[in-house]
Amino acid sequence: MIAGKDSSNREEDRFITKSGIPLKSVYTLEDIEQIPYESEIGRPGQFPYTRGPYANMYRSVPWMKRQPMGFGSSELTAERWSALHKKGGQAGYTGDPAITLLFDMPTNYGYDSDNPKSKYQVGTVGLPVDHVEDMIQLMKGFPMDRGFSNMVIHGSPPIVLAMYIAAAEELGYAAKALKGSGKNDPFQSFLAERIQLLPIEAELKLCMDVLEHCTEHMPQWNPISLSGFSYQPAGLNSIKALGLTLATAIGYIEAGLGRGLVPDQFAPRMSFFLSGGVDFLEEVAKFRAARRLWAKIMKERFRAENPRSMLFRVYCLTLTTDYTAQQPLVNLVRGTIQGLAAVLGGVQALGIPCYDEALGIPTEEAQTLSIRTQQVIAEESGVINTVDPLGGSYCIEWLTSKIEDEVNQFIEKIEGMGHDGTVLSGLIAGTNSGAILTEIDDGALTRQRDVETGKTTMIGLNKYREEETVFPHVFRFDRKYVDKKIQDLKEFKKKRDISLRNRALDELRKVTESNENVMPALIRCAKARVTLEEAMNVFRDFYGKKSDLGKGA
Amino acid sequence: MEAKRKPRILIGSIGLDGHELGALIVSRALRDAGMEVVYAGLNLTAEDVVQTAIQEDVDMIGISSMSGIHVEALSDLIKLLKERGGERVPVIAGGIIPPEDMPALKDLGVKGIFPSGSTTSSIVEFVERELSGKSSPGTP
Numbered sequence A: 001m002i003a004g005k006d007s008s009n010r011e012e013d014r015f016i017t018k019s020g021i022p023l024k025s026v027y028t029l030e031d032i033e034q035i036p037y038e039s040e041i042g043r044p045g046q047f048p049y050t051r052g053p054y055a056n057m058y059r060s061v062p063w064m065k066r067q068p069m070g071f072g073s074s075e076l077t078a079e080r081w082s083a084l085h086k087k088g089g090q091a092g093y094t095g096d097p098a099i100t101l102l103f104d105m106p107t108n109y110g111y112d113s114d115n116p117k118s119k120y121q122v123g124t125v126g127l128p129v130d131h132v133e134d135m136i137q138l139m140k141g142f143p144m145d146r147g148f149s150n151m152v153i154h155g156s157p158p159i160v161l162a163m164y165i166a167a168a169e170e171l172g173y174a175a176k177a178l179k180g181s182g183k184n185d186p187f188q189s190f191l192a193e194r195i196q197l198l199p200i201e202a203e204l205k206l207c208m209d210v211l212e213h214c215t216e217h218m219p220q221w222n223p224i225s226l227s228g229f230s231y232q233p234a235g236l237n238s239i240k241a242l243g244l245t246l247a248t249a250i251g252y253i254e255a256g257l258g259r260g261l262v263p264d265q266f267a268p269r270m271s272f273f274l275s276g277g278v279d280f281l282e283e284v285a286k287f288r289a290a291r292r293l294w295a296k297i298m299k300e301r302f303r304a305e306n307p308r309s310m311l312f313r314v315y316c317l318t319l320t321t322d323y324t325a326q327q328p329l330v331n332l333v334r335g336t337i338q339g340l341a342a343v344l345g346g347v348q349a350l351g352i353p354c355y356d357e358a359l360g361i362p363t364e365e366a367q368t369l370s371i372r373t374q375q376v377i378a379e380e381s382g383v384i385n386t387v388d389p390l391g392g393s394y395c396i397e398w399l400t401s402k403i404e405d406e407v408n409q410f411i412e413k414i415e416g417m418g419h420d421g422t423v424l425s426g427l428i429a430g431t432n433s434g435a436i437l438t439e440i441d442d443g444a445l446t447r448q449r450d451v452e453t454g455k456t457t458m459i460g461l462n463k464y465r466e467e468e469t470v471f472p473h474v475f476r477f478d479r480k481y482v483d484k485k486i487q488d489l490k491e492f493k494k495k496r497d498i499s500l501r502n503r504a505l506d507e508l509r510k511v512t513e514s515n516e517n518v519m520p521a522l523i524r525c526a527k528a529r530v531t532l533e534e535a536m537n538v539f540r541d542f543y544g545k546k547s548d549l550g551k552g553a
Numbered sequence B: 001m002e003a004k005r006k007p008r009i010l011i012g013s014i015g016l017d018g019h020e021l022g023a024l025i026v027s028r029a030l031r032d033a034g035m036e037v038v039y040a041g042l043n044l045t046a047e048d049v050v051q052t053a054i055q056e057d058v059d060m061i062g063i064s065s066m067s068g069i070h071v072e073a074l075s076d077l078i079k080l081l082k083e084r085g086g087e088r089v090p091v092i093a094g095g096i097i098p099p100e101d102m103p104a105l106k107d108l109g110v111k112g113i114f115p116s117g118s119t120t121s122s123i124v125e126f127v128e129r130e131l132s133g134k135s136s137p138g139t140p
Helices: A037-041 A074-086 A132-139 A157-170 A186-191 A200-219 A226-233 A238-258 A261-269 A280-301 A330-345 A366-378 A394-417 A425-431 A435-454 A480-495 A498-513 A521-529 A532-543 B021-032 B045-053 B070-083 B100-109 B118-133
Strands: A099-101 A148-152 A179-183 A219-228 A270-276 A314-320 A348-349 B008-014 B037-045 B060-065 B093-096 B112-113
Touching: A037 A270, A074 A132, A074 A148, A074 A366, A099 A157, A099 A348, A132 A157, A157 A179, A157 A200, A157 A521, A157 A532, A179 A270, A186 A200, A186 A226, A186 A238, A186 A425, A186 A435, A200 A219, A200 A238, A200 A261, A200 A425, A200 A521, A200 A532, A219 A238, A219 A261, A226 A238, A226 A270, A238 A261, A238 A280, A238 A394, A238 A425, A238 A435, A261 A270, A261 A330, A270 A280, A270 A330, A270 A394, A280 A314, A280 A330, A280 A394, A314 A330, A330 A348, A330 A366, A394 A425, A394 A435, A425 A435, A435 B021, A435 B118, A498 A521, A498 A532, A521 A532, B008 B021, B008 B045, B021 B037, B021 B060, B021 B118, B037 B045, B045 B070, B060 B070, B060 B118, B070 B093, B070 B100, B093 B118, B100 B112, B112 B118
Parallel strands: A099 A148, A148 A179, A179 A219, A219 A270, A270 A314, A314 A348, B008 B037, B008 B060, B060 B093, B093 B112
Antiparallel strands: none
8 A cells, every 4th residue: 555645746746636726835816816806706696606696695595405315115215314304404495305316226227126137236226216106105205396306317317207297296296396306417327327228319309308398397397407426436527527517518408409499498497416526625616617607608608698597506416536435434524524615615405425435325324424514514614604705715716717717628628529519519429439438437547546656645545544443334224125126016017007008108109209209108108107117118119229338238 | 389378357247337437447457467358348147247258268257346236246146157167267356345245255255355445456466466376365
């Protein structure tokens, strides 16, 4: 094990942010006096929103405290959610319930729990959802018209959203009352999650179906949550991750335009989901730069007029790749620094992964500590007493502008990969050619090398190592829940009205083939008790499979 | 006289899981160290692994597990390897593997376990030692 060793003695190499920006010994007024105050910094709640999307920020409305969760079954997940909510977590702006749901791998890959391919993976890293009744079971104790649901779904977002809507209607809620956000980000599924179920063009079409449908029928739902958070664990640094996230946002808006949608109609309901790293200064500046970048993109590139189109609203999940499996309690400290940076950066929702993250999915105790971390920041530290308290800092303002420049360069690079000057064509070309994936993988390889050589310090892992004395209890849930899930599914398939299910699938096939919006048919499928895999197979059959490096999934 | 063949290792991940990074990083390190890597990729079944291992005549199998399925998946793999006459092919595993699961994996016959925080150099060293005949069973 190599103890942390500086790879050079040059100041430019030693005092750099995690994304590689060298910082000077001290910043002064000279470093920022060229930045026009009114038009670039200004006040929170005013274009370009550098200091915050809202004038009063946490003085009026706290950030949502949402810890991602999901495992075993709907019952187990609902139980854990309820326990955490009672501790003050999983709460929205007014204390109303909020949830960030993770789904298991079979669900993300569009397979039912009883498919042999789903072996080992049912309920392990997320919640299994095979059909609408799983959703009903999950949400029946949750006020779907007051609460906020964020669903982090890869691979099959339209189908899962349709089940959510169908479940809501069966539980007595109108679709237009539903509040929440769905990850519906095919580029991210391809590039970060490595989940490629259909060709990218097909996934884009389905993504736009969701956007169109929600714009018209679900005004309180965020139909596209740009989920750049996993670009960082996948290998990009914080700045490039932001760059790629904004590039994909631009791409989806361009796709929306191609559908005849007007940005001001749907952009107010695009939300973001980013990682928050441990490099405190860089992260604060990143969130501020993100707001300024987005406001300008919307105003200048898309000529948005609705100020709400220009607001960069973000859920921050702090960065798991900053954590170590060694001396795991130290992750509590990292989570605190990351969380504090995100709050000083002005995020709208926050989740802090648990200290036992490197061992498995978290225990309730570990989740509670993450919630308590947020509560200490919110209620003891005093940082919420004024908006954007680090605004005006010479270093932070310089770094905010610097990050803005770097991100613009990254977006231009993506644009350049295409053939028609659009970012969308650049993304498609870069995805299909593997160029973007290569950049992400190279980032991961570099990161690993930097940790192994000690260039990046990770306390407990490559510096200050000691014999491990803390062995957190590894969370396991009873496998009987998985067996029951699979058994229940078999019975469910037998019990349902087969002719109803067949009619619904036929309809889905028809609208898929005629290139219509599939959402109404998917909702009817959900109600007709069509399973996730059955719906997904209609898309697979029509659009063809996209095989990944290993095997077609 | 035939030139000595470079050590050949299959790297892959069993079950549905898109977390590819560990497998990619280890593959690259093994290649950089002069070994041949048969990169079988993601979403494999135990059957896929065994078939590929036999077809490609690999010297070792490395399985990446990032979603807590290591005991089950490796148990199936090692059983199947035995059934197909491949029990002499050593199996190593890496990924999100908590310390308390290591004895179970060792009992199954997994020769090397590389949890979070393992370095690529330790993996390369282990593989070189194991395949040069001076085997070093268990976790390094």
